[in-house]
Amino acid sequence: MLNSSFNSTATAQALREGIERHVRYTLVRPVNHLTPAELLVPVSLAVRDLFVDRMLATSERYRQADAKHLYYLSMEFLLGRLLVDVVSNLQLNEVLDNVLGDFGARLEQVLESEADAGLGNGGLGRLAACFLESLATLNMPGYGYGIDYEYGMFRQEIANGFQREKPDRWKDNGTPLQIPRPEEAIVIPLYGRVENSRSLGNYRQSWLGYQVVVGVPNDIPAVGFNGQTVNYLRLFEARSSEDFDIEIFNRGDYIRAVEQKIGSENISRVLYPSDSVVAGKELRLVQEYFLVACAVRDIVRGYLTRHNNFEAFPDKVAIQMNDTHPALAVAELMRVLVDENNLEWENAWEITQKTIAYTNHTLLPEALEKWSVSLMERVLPRHMQIIFGINHNFLRSLSAYSWVDGEKLRKMSIIEEGHDKNVCMAHLAIVASHSVNGVSALHSKLLQTSLVPEFAQLWPEKFSNKTNGVAPRRWLLTSNPHLSSLLSESIGESWITDLSELHKLEPLADDAAFQDRFADVKLQNQLKLSRIIRDETGVTTNPHSMFDVQIKRIHEYKRQLLNVMRVMYDFLRIVEDGETPKSPRTVVFAGKAAPGYWAAKQIIKLIHNVAAVVNKNPKANQYLRVAFLPDYRVSLAQSIIPAANLSEQISTAGMEASGTGNMKLMMNGALTVATWDGANIEIAEAVGEENIYIFGLRAEQIEQMQRNNLYHPREYYDRDPRIKRVMDCFVNNRFSPNEPGLFRWIFDELIGRGDRFFHIADLPQYIEINERIDADFQDTAKWRRMSILNTAHSHKFSSDRTIKEYSADIWNLKQYPGEPEAESPPAVPSSPSTPLGLTAE
Incomplete structure (x- = not known):
């Protein structure tokens, strides 16, 4: 295999000793008669011992170069099994399989005993995972930010053909590759009110009476192929504020409010809580804010360890929003710059626009996120003020364009007017970003011509295509x-x-x-x-x-x-x-x-x-x-x-x-x-x-048929016996003889109600x-x-190609390969390692 820096004999010895050490000193078990599932933790920790020095060396390499960093914000990271990726990229499969033979196990058995990390649902999260792997393989300073969901999406079971949702308890057997960082916990304010306060002769906004939640980071290593570069995905777990000695802000004219414990543990409990009820919608909003607030504060904190002002911020930081879920990063970065670091609005806005970029992932209007203004004002009152300010300035700037009439102003506004006002998160993301991209050539074209044509006319240079890829x-x-x-x-x-x-x-x-x-x-x-x-x-x-x-x-x-x-x-x-x-x-x-x-x-x-x-x-x-x-x-x-x-x-x-x-x-x-x-x-x-x-049918044909009301599924049904034959099965219960009428709705939907998705055609x-x-x-x-x-x-x-395009056109990242290492394994600790990532329950 390609130039592995691990010598087989020496690495085998290090792995064997590491597994034995972690069985004895981490699990406190005798080193015999262990099942493959019981070996998962000590094997994971022994493998981690091999790359942890490279992880530290990677961070130091970036620090010495004062490298620009990418931070990829996503509600989902669909990682799958963690150990299999690490073992493969370190090219340890053969040597580790041989070592495990001494323990009476096969590598495949141990790998299959690991639960998939329940941090995503579909393509959005899997794309993010592939991107992190490619960034590390390409030796680029790229990090992910997400939420450390306790249960993830759900575990699907089938009962009599029906889907049943069960909790996905993916952490029950521990997460040994995850590295807790409690010392870097972040305090996040929620709810409360905003009042004017006077500071240095100027009126400023003060956020008062808030409740607080604490975000505790846990890092999952992102190991590049050959292990030369090890970045990480930082996931935040929500904790109650009363478990911490809280100092919310260390400067600024904020009046401390009485702390109230909130059900903060729910924030990182599940991915996409149901929004069919008001409480679920509120939890989703809080969840999205929790992600971006933790990420932005962590990013700013890291930047300020290397710089004493924000002049170079866009030159050293790139924030990519993976769909609209992290779009509140716009308002949060503005708040941190203006309220906590006393930057003028115009300066903060310029920095924000140069830093943030947005990837759109959907053309379905109903999938574009909108949040009610009333909910935002209650949960995030300061952010709602900031969004109003951004929208006011944006709409005022449009007066310079003669083609922007009242109807276009209405369509482009971040605030959707009506009986219930809403914040259009895609519009916020577009207005605040220096780059907006689609994820395939057709999608990027339709994004500009059908979904947000007014924005594309206003800022054609903002829009580009970055076709997805996989690792x-x-x-x-x-x-x-x-x-x-x-x-x-x-x-x-x-x-x-x-x-x-x-x-x-x-x-x-x-x-x-x-x-x-x-x-x-x-x-x-x-x-x-x-x-x-x-x-x-x-x-x-x-x-x-x-x-x-x-x-x-x-x-x-x-x-x-x-x-x-x-x-x-x-x-x-x-x-x-x-x-x-x-x-x-x-x-x-x-x-x-x-x-x-x-x-x-x-x-x-x-x-x-x-x-x-x-x-x-x-x-x-x-x-x-x-x-x-x-x-x-x-x-x-x-x-x-x-x-x-x-x-x-x-x-x-x-x-x-x-x-x-x-x-x-x-x-x-x-x-x-x-x-x-x-x-x-x-x-x-x-x-x-x-x-x-x-x-x-092609997209343009469908669009024309919809626009001119030319699609009539009943006509297809009447003239094509193949269609009639299939559709009649939904009426005559051919595939539901014991459940009459169960699928009648399909006939009614496709033949009687217009067949929105053109199955019949x-x-x-x-x-x-x-x-x-x-x-x-x-x-x-x-x-x-x-x-x-x-x-x-x-x-x-390949996602390698995609990442290179993002880097060249949007992020301006450089590659920082490590020095070739001698073919010997890293030193392994002689004393017991802390069982990082394991819970005491």
């Missing part, structure tokens, strides 16, 4: 070791840190011997996935069938429903028409629905009902099987993606910002069936449209493209060639 170390090297070995043997190992090397696979795409080996890797992965499906669902599958996967958050615009409708159609053709499919197919679904999203949860139920009917039918089940794998998470994705033959990326065109699952599947040799949407377009451009399956083309896919899968040489070419052309979709 090849996690999604190829770690997830697909068989394919990784084949790639390294065939084209060398440089692809691990330079994915453009994959283009060397192109000449091998027509090599019959290489095709056979490539296909054998896929079969090995499908055998593994078949075992998982059987163990998790009881469904037996044919490992030689086409594995057709749709793995993502369950949402109407992602159109799992369209996929199920096609499965229903195929089933009816087999059972009622006696047709024999050209290729047997295993259709795999996985994904969670938001707890309050009734329609999405009904789609999960439909998938299970269809699966039950299909899998039990002797005519159908030899050609078609359907499985829903519960509790979709990173570690499960790492088993599904390498086994996939076909990647379903079938969102309604114009609604998917980018997608990253499409990139991971392509990288692992799956062919894509897709609408012309998000990053699917760039995948088609990269691999050639002859090596991808595109169908359906796209179903005929979707059926037809799948007939072509079946035929191509039968031509094994053609399919294998296409599969190899997809892997070869996936190099554009």
Whole structure:
């Protein structure tokens, strides 16, 4: 493997001694008869001992260079299992597996005993995790800020086909790689009131009567490939203020208020508490403020250890807001600069604008965050004042533009007027940022032409595209070791840190011997996935069938429903028409629905009902099987993606910002069936449209049909017997014989209420493209060639490329590689280590 600085013999000895030491002195256990799960903590701590010096050296390297730092603010970081990433990037797999043999265990068993870190939900959080890994691999000073959720999203269980949400107790067995930093706790004010006060002859705003909560940081190391650079993700856990000796501000004209204990532990309890009730909305707002307040104060504190004024702040600090959840960072940075550090408003605003940048992740208007002014005034009274001030100055500045009329002023205002005034967080983010980017070429175009065209007209230079990417170390090297070995043997190992090397696979795409080996890797992965499906669902599958996967958050615009409708159609053709499919197919679904999203949860139920009917039918089940794998998470994705033959990326065109699952599947040799949407377009451009399956309406066609009221699903139903045949199943209870009327709502929604997501319009083309896919899968040489070419052309979709673009165009970061180290392990402590990250409960 590429230039590992760990000598195998010496490192093995250090690991063996470290594991024994932590078993004895951390766990206080005898060093024998330990299960793989019991070995997880001592193994994690022994591995941590190997890289902790590099973590300290990384910080010192940045300090000596007075480097500019990036701080990536995100409500989600979907990390998956932590140890597997660290072990892989330090290239310890083989040596650690051998060492664990002395303890009667295998590395794979120990790694699989770790729970996925429950810090995210979907693509937003996984993108953030990939970015942190790429920043470290590229030796760039990039750090994440998030919340240390106790329970994360939720653990999905299925009961009679229905999703049930259970607490995700991901921390129950400890988090040994997490490093507590209680000495760096931060005090955060909430609620209260604002009054004018006089200071040095000037009137200033004083925030009084607030309650306080304390944010305690815990750091998760972000280890770059080869371990030369170790950055970290700083997560804040909420604690009650009465547990601390509080000194809220050390200067400024603030009058101390009576402290009141609040239910602060709830702030970091769960990701995205339900906002269907007022209390849930308030908790979400408090949660978002807690994140940015902790982050901004920590960033400013770190900056002031190196500088005595704020003149250089934008030259040394870059803050990237991952969607609108951290948009309150704008008001918080202004508050800290103006109220706590006595900067003039204009100076503080200039610093804020030069420092902050914003990534938009959605084109769905309902997904753009808005907070009621009345709620903001009660929870964050000073921030609401600051936002009013920002909006006042912004609207006043628009008077210089003749094209800005009253209607455009209304549309561009940060404050949405009406009976209930709201703060438009996307507008706040755009106004305050020096850069606004989308995450695929189409998304960035639609962001400027459809979502916020007035802002794009005002500031065209602010807007850019940064197409998403994924970390090849996690999604190829770690997830697909068989394919990784084949790639390294065939084209060398440089692809691990330079994915453009994959283009060397192109000449091998027509090599019959290489095709056979490539296909054998896929079969090995499908055998593994078949075992998982059987163990998790009881469904037996044919490992030689086409594995057709749709793995993502369950949402109407992602159109799992369209996929199920096609499965229903195929089933009816087999059972009622006696047709024999050209290729047997295993259709795999996985994904969670938001707890309050009734329609999405009904789609999960439909998938299970269809699966039950299909899998039990002797005519159908030899050609078609359907499985829903519960509790979709990173570690499960790492088993599904390498086994996939076909990647379903079938969102309604114009609604998917980018997608990253499409990139991971392509990288692992799956062919894509897709609408012309998000990053699917760039995948088609990269691999050639002859090596991808595109169908359906384009975004501009959908927009025109909506604008001119030209879409009438009933007409499609009346004239196309294929559509009628499928839709009638929802009325005649074909897939719910014991639950009559259960799915009638789908017929009513799609035929009677306009089919907002264009399932009916796209179903005929979707059926037809799948007939072509079946035929191509039968031509094994053609399919294998296409599969190899997809892997070869996936190099554009490395998060390394994305990070380099952000750095060059937005952040202005430099790379700070460490000095090459001698091939010897770091010194290990001779005394017991503190069991960092372990709780006493």
